Amino acid sequence: METKKSITVSEIFYLDKLNFEENYLRKNQPVVVRNGLAALPCSKWTIDYLLEQVGTNKVTVRGRTNSKEYKVGKQYIIRDTTFKEYVLDMRSKNVRGGSSYMAVQNIRKTFPQLQDECQLPEYIGKLHNGPFLWVAHEGHYEYCHYDPDASLLMMIDGEKSVKMFSCADHNNMYPNPLGSRGKTIQSQIDCDRVDFQKFPKFSKVTCYSCQLRPGDILLIPAFWWHQVTSLTDSVSMNAFFGESGTDRYITRIMEEPVWISFKYWLLNVVEQNRQFASFERTLQRLQLCVENLLLKQFHEVAPQSILDRLIQTIKEYLEINSLPVFKGGGKNPPPLRIRGLRWR
Known part of the structure; x- marks a missing residue:
């Protein structure tokens, strides 16, 4: 991927809520809080722990996530399974496991056993939606898109790499046409294999990147494009939120x-x-x-x-x-x- 400029996202080892809101949330700037989950119960949610606690729970899994259509946010299938069956497929590295993704599982509804341990960081002012649990196999590529809310991405088990692009680069990101399905806006660009002849304006964007390790928290600002790749089998949680107040x-x-x-x-x-x-x-x-x-x-x-x-x-x-x-x-x-x- 060749863009105009590449910037490593700011990293902080401690950040109080006031500074978080004033210097990052309201300014729409990303930040990584290293080891920010250390004191929270969810930090123990490894894949093995989840298998013990919620292995028989029903989950919804995306399929065909290794297709070209998925990588530009256009198409995939949905199937129902159990958490244990999903993990067995993922760990066996069979065909189905390599093309599946357990995404955006509402913790309160899907994993009620985890509710008492599901404490969120203090940075969240007003929860819009979530929290959600995501479990990915090594190498999973999540299509580039933006959400209409700020998001805290909380890395629990494993590692992920994240590429982000400012909402100021909207016109250079080639969004899918108006009327595309879903709550997010997806980009037509595969960030790992960019066709610059088809998408020449993408060369003008600035890429903000980081690598998340267990315990890290990433603020993805509202309406910022982001593309996430799982570097290992991984567990993460996120929540969508905004500032407190009525407007x-x-x-x-x-x-x-x-x-x-x-x-x-x-x-x-x-x-x-x-x-x-x-x-x-x-x-x-x-x-x-x-x-x-x-x-x-x-x-x-x-x-x-x-x-x-x-x-x-x-x-x-x-x-x-x-x-x-x-x-x-x-x-x-x-x-x-x-x-x-x-x-x-």
């Missing part, structure tokens, strides 16, 4: 350079819903639909000025001057639903 997070992501990525994410959700017959009724009560989307996704209540801007952005994208008149019918309008969550 601090939404206010921040409306500003440059985050705005262009947030705008693309919002319009991707709009395009996911546009094909449905109910979309006309969604437009009739668009402000309420946007309010509900922000409340569900970010747990925030946006001021009217922000709602007006978002509604105008959607109208401009749809090339309409005004919204259809609400003609009644139903207490709640059809929501702006994120389609294909299992695809992320």
Whole structure:
């Protein structure tokens, strides 16, 4: 991978919550806190420990993750299995084990036995979603994408390498077309094998990289592109979050350079819903639909000025001057639903 510049992510061995928020979270800058999980019970969640505690639990596993389609975030299959069966496949290095990934497992729902040990670092201001458990085989490549939230990636067992790209480089990252499935925005670029003839602007980006060892915590800023490779069989946990308060997070992501990525994410959700017959009724009560989307996704209540801007952005994208008149019918309008969550 040849980019304009490569930077090693800042590493800190201790960071209090105030400095974390002021110097990294609000400035949308990544940071690695080395051995930040040392005092937390989850630090003992090795693969062997998990086999003892939750081996018979049902899990959802992605398949065909070694395909070209997966590496650009376009396609994979889902299957149900048990945690023990997944690990046996992974450790036997059979064909199925080498093309599977146990991703984004909600700990509270999938592994309730771990709930009492699932204490999160103090850095998380307001939890948006999670925490989630991820178990990967050595060599697993997770496609490059961004999330609409800040994320703490907590390395528990094994090692991972991470490549990140700022939201300021959005237009150089070749996002998949609007309407792509899932909650994330995926890049068309395979970061290990970049076709610079097809994606010439990628050469202009700056890559922020780090290697995570057991106990390390990485802040992945909201709307930052990231690509993660498991260097060994590994266990990690993450949680999506934002600043505390009723509108601090939404206010921040409306500003440059985050705005262009947030705008693309919002319009991707709009395009996911546009094909449905109910979309006309969604437009009739668009402000309420946007309010509900922000409340569900970010747990925030946006001021009217922000709602007006978002509604105008959607109208401009749809090339309409005004919204259809609400003609009644139903207490709640059809929501702006994120389609294909299992695809992320």
